[in-house]
Amino acid sequence: MPMAPLSQQSAEELAVRAQAGGGAALSCFGELVTRYEVRLFNFLLRRTRSRADAEELTQEAFLRAWERIQSYDPAWKFSTWLYTIGSRLAVSKHRKLGRERTWDTFERTGEQQRDTLEAGDDRRLGKRLWNLAESSLSPDQQTALWLRYAEDMAIGEIARVMGKSQVGVRVCLFRARQTLAKTAQNEGWLPQVEIKPDAQLEIGVVAKEVTQ
Amino acid sequence: MSAAPSNQNGKNSPQRDPIMDQHWEHHEKPHREAHEFENDEKYGKNGPSGMLRILDLGWLRAEFGILAQSGKIWHSTTALDKNPVQPKRGAERDQTVVHALLRTKDQIPKQSPAPDLKRKIANKLHDIEPVPARQAGVTDALRIGAVPACVAVLLAVGIHFATTNMSSSNSAKKPAGTVATGDADPLNPTERLKPLTPEELWVPIHPSKDDVQRGLLMKQNAAADNATIQSMPLSREANAFQRAGEAVREALIQKLPQMPERPK
Numbered sequence A: 001m002p003m004a005p006l007s008q009q010s011a012e013e014l015a016v017r018a019q020a021g022g023g024a025a026l027s028c029f030g031e032l033v034t035r036y037e038v039r040l041f042n043f044l045l046r047r048t049r050s051r052a053d054a055e056e057l058t059q060e061a062f063l064r065a066w067e068r069i070q071s072y073d074p075a076w077k078f079s080t081w082l083y084t085i086g087s088r089l090a091v092s093k094h095r096k097l098g099r100e101r102t103w104d105t106f107e108r109t110g111e112q113q114r115d116t117l118e119a120g121d122d123r124r125l126g127k128r129l130w131n132l133a134e135s136s137l138s139p140d141q142q143t144a145l146w147l148r149y150a151e152d153m154a155i156g157e158i159a160r161v162m163g164k165s166q167v168g169v170r171v172c173l174f175r176a177r178q179t180l181a182k183t184a185q186n187e188g189w190l191p192q193v194e195i196k197p198d199a200q201l202e203i204g205v206v207a208k209e210v211t212q
Numbered sequence B: 001m002s003a004a005p006s007n008q009n010g011k012n013s014p015q016r017d018p019i020m021d022q023h024w025e026h027h028e029k030p031h032r033e034a035h036e037f038e039n040d041e042k043y044g045k046n047g048p049s050g051m052l053r054i055l056d057l058g059w060l061r062a063e064f065g066i067l068a069q070s071g072k073i074w075h076s077t078t079a080l081d082k083n084p085v086q087p088k089r090g091a092e093r094d095q096t097v098v099h100a101l102l103r104t105k106d107q108i109p110k111q112s113p114a115p116d117l118k119r120k121i122a123n124k125l126h127d128i129e130p131v132p133a134r135q136a137g138v139t140d141a142l143r144i145g146a147v148p149a150c151v152a153v154l155l156a157v158g159i160h161f162a163t164t165n166m167s168s169s170n171s172a173k174k175p176a177g178t179v180a181t182g183d184a185d186p187l188n189p190t191e192r193l194k195p196l197t198p199e200e201l202w203v204p205i206h207p208s209k210d211d212v213q214r215g216l217l218m219k220q221n222a223a224a225d226n227a228t229i230q231s232m233p234l235s236r237e238a239n240a241f242q243r244a245g246e247a248v249r250e251a252l253i254q255k256l257p258q259m260p261e262r263p264k
Helices: A011-020 A024-048 A051-067 A078-097 A110-117 A122-136 A139-150 A155-162 A166-187 A199-211 B018-037 B050-056 B058-064 B070-081 B090-102 B117-127 B133-172 B198-202 B209-231 B233-255
Strands: none
Touching: A011 A024, A011 A078, A024 A051, A024 A078, A024 A139, A024 B117, A051 A078, A051 B117, A078 A155, A122 A139, A122 A166, A122 B090, A139 A155, A139 A166, A139 B090, A155 A166, A166 B090, B209 B233
C-alpha cells in the first residue's frame, strides 16, 4: 500500500514511523523538524528571552527528541512531548545561568519596537498586550499564556508540558489575564467594559442587525 | 471587581463573615472563575471571537457608533458570538476582553530563527543514533523509578532493623529480678535472697541453644581479635614503648632527690 507523502501525514504518524526505524525514519523526523522548528523556537524564545539561547535550546531539544524517539508515547500529541523536552531543557539552562545572568532583557526586533510605540491603533491591542505580558508576568504565566493562545493547546497538554496540575494551569492563566487587564487599564488603553440596565435590549438590536 | 459568595437566591448573604470573604477572594474565587472561563465548550476553543471581528471591522464602528464607547464592547462581543452566557462580574468581563485580544493570531509576536538552524540540526541528526527501545525503556524506568525504589528499600530496611532491635532488646533486657536460694517455704525464708549481679540480670534464665552458641562464638571472636591486635607490629611497638615508658618513669622517681621537709 503506498504511503501518503510526508507533508500530508500527521505529526504523530511521522513520529511513529521515525520510531519504527529504517531508511525513512530520518526523513520522517526531518519533516517534524521542518514543522516545529519555528514554533519551538518562538516558545523557547519566550522562555529564554535570548535568540542565541533559544536557537541553542531548539537544536538541543530536537536532538534529544531524536535520541529518545523510542520513548515517545503516541497516546500524546507529538507537540506536547516535544515542548515538554524543550521546557525541561530551558529550566535546566536557566538554573545553570541563574547565578551568572538573568533573562530579563528581551531582544526585540525593529518591528516589535514600532508596534509598542503605536499606542493609538486599536488593531494593535493584541500585540501590545503580548508586549505587556513580557514585562508584567512571571515566566510560568507567560509560558501558560503562550501555549494556550499561540499554540492552541488544551489545558491538559499545557499541564503536562509545565509539569503542573490542570487546576494550577487554569489558575495561572486566570491570574495572567487578570494582571494584564489591570495593568492595561491602569495605563489607560484597555477598553473599560460596563454593563448597563438596558444591555439586553442593545444586545438584541446588535445581534439582529448583524445576523441580517 | 470584587465578588463575594452568594446564596441560592443570587443575593449576598446578610451576615457575611469577613474571614470567609477573604478566603473566597484569595482561594475559592480564582479557582472557580478560572474553571468557568477555561471551559472550552462554553467559549469554543477555535471558534471565532466577536471581539476580533469587531476590532477588525472598522465599518461596524462607523456604522453603529457603538464601539466608540468602549464600555459597550462586551455587549457587541456577546451579540456577535451569540453567546447566551451573561457576564456577572467585572473580573469576568476583563478576562473576556483580554482573552479575545490574545486570541488574535496575526498579533502574536513571532520571530524566525536563523536560516541555518535547520541545516545544523539535520547535520547533527546524522551523527546521532536513537537509543534502542529496550535501553530507552530501561533508562526511563530507572530515571522514573530509581529514586522512589531506593527510598522504599531504605525505608523497609530501616523499619525492619528498628522493629527487630526493639523486639530483641525488649526480650533480652527483661529484668530477671531476684532468685530464691532454695527455701522450702517462700513465706518464711531462712536465707536471704541473693542479689543478682548486673551481668546476671541481662542473661536469660534459660538461654536457648542458639544463645549459648552465639555467646561462645562472640567470645571466640573477641579472643581472636585480641590475638590479632597483639600480633600486629604496631601493637607490639606500642606495648614495648609502654613498658619502656614505665621503666623510665620508675628510674626517674628513684633518682629524684628527697624533698626537704617543710619547716613548721
